[in-house]
Amino acid sequence: MPASCPWNATPSTTSSGFTTRVSPDTRLERIRDHALDGKRLDREDGRFLLTEAPLLGIGALASEVRFARIPGKVVTFVIDSNPNYTNVCVTDCQFCAFYRKPGDPEAWTLTVDEVLGKVESAAAQGATTVLLQGGHNPELPLDYYLTIVRETRRRFPQVTPHFFTASEIQTLAQTTSLPLGDVLDRLWDAGQRTLPGGGAEVLSERVRKRIAPKKGGPGAWLEVHREAHRRGFKSTATMMYGHVEGVDDLLDHFDAVRELQDLSGGFTAFVPWSFKPGNTLLEKWIKRYQGPNAYLRMLAVARLYLDNFDHIQASWFSEGKRTGQIALHFGADDWGGTLFEENVHKAADYVNRITVDEIITLIQESGFTPAQRTTEYEILRTY
Amino acid sequence: MRFSDHRLDPLWEKVQAGERLSRDDGLLLFETEDLLGVGRMADHVKSRREGDRVYFVLNRYISPTNVCVLSCAFCGFARKKGEAGAFEYTIEDIVGMVSEEVREVHIVGGHHPDWPFEYYERMIGALHAARPEVQIKAFTAAEIDYFWRRWRIEPKDSLTRLQEAGLQTMPGGGAEMFSSRLAKSLRYAGKADADRWCEIHGIAHSLGIRTNATMLYGHVETHAERVDHLLRLRQQQDASGGFLTFIALPYQVGATRLVPRGTPPTDNLRTIAAARLLLDNFPHVEAYWVLLGEETASVALHFGADDVNGTLEDERVQHMAGAETPAGVAREQLLRMIHDAGKLPVERDALYNVLRVYN
Numbered sequence: 001m002p003a004s005c006p007w008n009a010t011p012s013t014t015s016s017g018f019t020t021r022v023s024p025d026t027r028l029e030r031i032r033d034h035a036l037d038g039k040r041l042d043r044e045d046g047r048f049l050l051t052e053a054p055l056l057g058i059g060a061l062a063s064e065v066r067f068a069r070i071p072g073k074v075v076t077f078v079i080d081s082n083p084n085y086t087n088v089c090v091t092d093c094q095f096c097a098f099y100r101k102p103g104d105p106e107a108w109t110l111t112v113d114e115v116l117g118k119v120e121s122a123a124a125q126g127a128t129t130v131l132l133q134g135g136h137n138p139e140l141p142l143d144y145y146l147t148i149v150r151e152t153r154r155r156f157p158q159v160t161p162h163f164f165t166a167s168e169i170q171t172l173a174q175t176t177s178l179p180l181g182d183v184l185d186r187l188w189d190a191g192q193r194t195l196p197g198g199g200a201e202v203l204s205e206r207v208r209k210r211i212a213p214k215k216g217g218p219g220a221w222l223e224v225h226r227e228a229h230r231r232g233f234k235s236t237a238t239m240m241y242g243h244v245e246g247v248d249d250l251l252d253h254f255d256a257v258r259e260l261q262d263l264s265g266g267f268t269a270f271v272p273w274s275f276k277p278g279n280t281l282l283e284k285w286i287k288r289y290q291g292p293n294a295y296l297r298m299l300a301v302a303r304l305y306l307d308n309f310d311h312i313q314a315s316w317f318s319e320g321k322r323t324g325q326i327a328l329h330f331g332a333d334d335w336g337g338t339l340f341e342e343n344v345h346k347a348a349d350y351v352n353r354i355t356v357d358e359i360i361t362l363i364q365e366s367g368f369t370p371a372q373r374t375t376e377y378e379i380l381r382t383y
Numbered sequence: 384m385r386f387s388d389h390r391l392d393p394l395w396e397k398v399q400a401g402e403r404l405s406r407d408d409g410l411l412l413f414e415t416e417d418l419l420g421v422g423r424m425a426d427h428v429k430s431r432r433e434g435d436r437v438y439f440v441l442n443r444y445i446s447p448t449n450v451c452v453l454s455c456a457f458c459g460f461a462r463k464k465g466e467a468g469a470f471e472y473t474i475e476d477i478v479g480m481v482s483e484e485v486r487e488v489h490i491v492g493g494h495h496p497d498w499p500f501e502y503y504e505r506m507i508g509a510l511h512a513a514r515p516e517v518q519i520k521a522f523t524a525a526e527i528d529y530f531w532r533r534w535r536i537e538p539k540d541s542l543t544r545l546q547e548a549g550l551q552t553m554p555g556g557g558a559e560m561f562s563s564r565l566a567k568s569l570r571y572a573g574k575a576d577a578d579r580w581c582e583i584h585g586i587a588h589s590l591g592i593r594t595n596a597t598m599l600y601g602h603v604e605t606h607a608e609r610v611d612h613l614l615r616l617r618q619q620q621d622a623s624g625g626f627l628t629f630i631a632l633p634y635q636v637g638a639t640r641l642v643p644r645g646t647p648p649t650d651n652l653r654t655i656a657a658a659r660l661l662l663d664n665f666p667h668v669e670a671y672w673v674l675l676g677e678e679t680a681s682v683a684l685h686f687g688a689d690d691v692n693g694t695l696e697d698e699r700v701q702h703m704a705g706a707e708t709p710a711g712v713a714r715e716q717l718l719r720m721i722h723d724a725g726k727l728p729v730e731r732d733a734l735y736n737v738l739r740v741y742n
Contacts, residue, residue, distance in 0.1 A: 063387070365650075
């Protein structure tokens with residue numbers, strides 16, 4: 001393997017079954033022609049990019065495609081916070097260090113007022129987005145969720161309630177015995193317009209069976225987003241890699257979100273991050289998160305493969321500020337958020353902090369123009 | 384290769400043909416917005432020389448003292464005699480610092496006002512006697528120059544005596560930035576200047592002592608000063624040929640605060656790549672992970688670096704100046720940094736003899 005390829009490479013074959021013998025540079029050049037002609041990359045292209053292509057070659061191409069799609073040197077960021085309303089969860093995902101089973105002495109659930117207190121403190125710090133998520137707590141009634149949305153809208157109109165990932169909404173449908181569409185309709189009526197993309201992990205049957213067997217296959221996550229987009233919600237697509245997946249699983253994931261985006265156009269951005277093994281069940285087998293090279297490759301491949309996504313987010317939070325800065329040269333056009341509060345990575349002993357001033361400096365010193373955006377990527381202010 | 388900045392096209396022609404880059408080419412490497420273009424050319428050169436190999440060495444940094452007669456504006460390490468935080472180790476202390484696994488010791492310290500040259504000579508002799516298998520890399524050209532300034536011992540004599548005592552190689556420190564403008568404004572004019580620094584390395588090379596070279600950047604220097612520094616090193620290597628490795632040292636803001644922030648990782652990657660491209664006669668270019676951080680060092684292995692240095696258990700100089708990275712990484716961490724980049728780790732000694740390849 002010539003470059004940073006944590007995923008097993010298999011010999012590339014053409015559609016006629018012959019092993020290709022072209023050099024990686026020639027092959028990358030062909031992919032460049034396709035990408036710039038607006039011709040879609042296929043799975044074999046994706047496999048080559050994930051496993052064989054030279055890292056800086058893909059980075060340069062991803063950057064070229066990024067500037068063709070998002071002209072100018074603007075890199076956006078959002079002022080946001082990621083509080084949680086409960087850590088009670090019945091789903092026992094092996095990659096999660098955050099949850100506690102019902103009845104656990106460390107289990108907690110916030111009241112509606114306490115959650116609104118979190119929103120208030122985020123708003124006081126200038127947040128325009130609050131990403132609220134929690135465990136799958138079957139004790140919580142639909143009204144709890146709806147009240148939080150409605151009161152956030154009423155009391156903090158400047159804040160976009162970016163609440164509840166797909167699996168939480170699925171859980172709500174189950175505990176209330178309402179059709180999924182009805183739950184989404186009620187959230188819409190309460191004032192919610194966007195959904196966070198968490199809980200996708202890697203959208204492959206095999207992977208999800210192994211690390212999140214009680215969460216349902218990739219179809220469950222996709223269904224919630226499809227139904228949400230149909231109702232006018234916007235959402236993000238995420239990916240948490242670096243655990244048990246192989247290259248085919250990653251390609252399944254890319255194919256799934258690209259296909260849904262063709263159908264609905266409802267995804268604002270793609271946001272990958274590396275799995276953090278600290279304090280999780282998987283820690284026994286996976287000691288450390290994948291490094292910066294794998295991350296840069298993932299971002300660049302996403303930019304090239306997901307030709308119907310406008311925005312690719314570089315996560316300073318999950319990969320470190322330095323990697324975040326470098327990532328802006330690998331096809332990313334968004335810096336993510338301030339994440340005033342974050343508890344999920346923290347539970348895995350991974351902590352990182354930032355201020356708005358620091359974000360502006362970090363983006364500028366990397367050679368880009370910082371701009372504050374909303375949850376839906378509208379630019380509020382350019383620096 | 385295709386560049387977003389077409390001014391790089393003629394440089395790529397030269398790089399492929401193995402032709403030397405000019406001063407203007409060097410300036411372009413620092414000024415172009417095509418960071419990855421610079422990186423890809425450097426990666427090409429690195430791969431042509433070394434393939435996927437990336438070296439590391441298990442070494443131990445020892446500072447015998449931080450007491451120093453100089454007051455360089457970028458230095459957070461030096462103390463005056465008797466000042467809080469000043470330290471002076473005995474020869475027994477120093478010998479005791481070299482643990483079983485260490486292959487190389489790297490000895491650099493302050494310009495002590497009183498220690499006689501013989502103390503340094505005895506230090507090297509004692510280390511060599513106690514651990515004859517450990518390679519000793521000691522004393523920057525600035526220190527060798529100071530032995531002349533303080534005790535009037537000619538560099539040729541001090542180096543010969545140190546070599547007889549057991550010194551094998553010299554580190555590349557003390558070069559700072561070759562610029563009389565900066566030497567004046569940053570108060571390091573009392574130190575070996577570019578000519579003297581290069582002269583001493585030339586003498587070392589003539590004695591068969593291989594040496595390294597450094598550049599302290601990311602403070603108040605210009606791009607032209609960086610390029611001129613690198614070209615001066617290239618010129619010296621043409622003349623004497625004994626340099627093994629170039630190490631770019633990003634200035635650590637720490638307590639001395641010449642600038643509000645350390646230079647960004649993108650600049651660190653660019654500087655390593657530019658060095659690889661300009662220093663066509665240097666065998667190795669290092670990504671010194673202690674100063675860069677693990678992430679940037681690992682990515683730098685795609686930007687022309689073929690070395691990550693090693694296990695540094697007591698790197699007082701940079702840490703007192705505020706380097707973030709905790710001193711002391713195990714071999715596992717070095718291997719991971721190299722594996723993360725998809726490269727082939729090769730454990731080496733001070734002279735780049737291969738000790739083990741981690742296939």
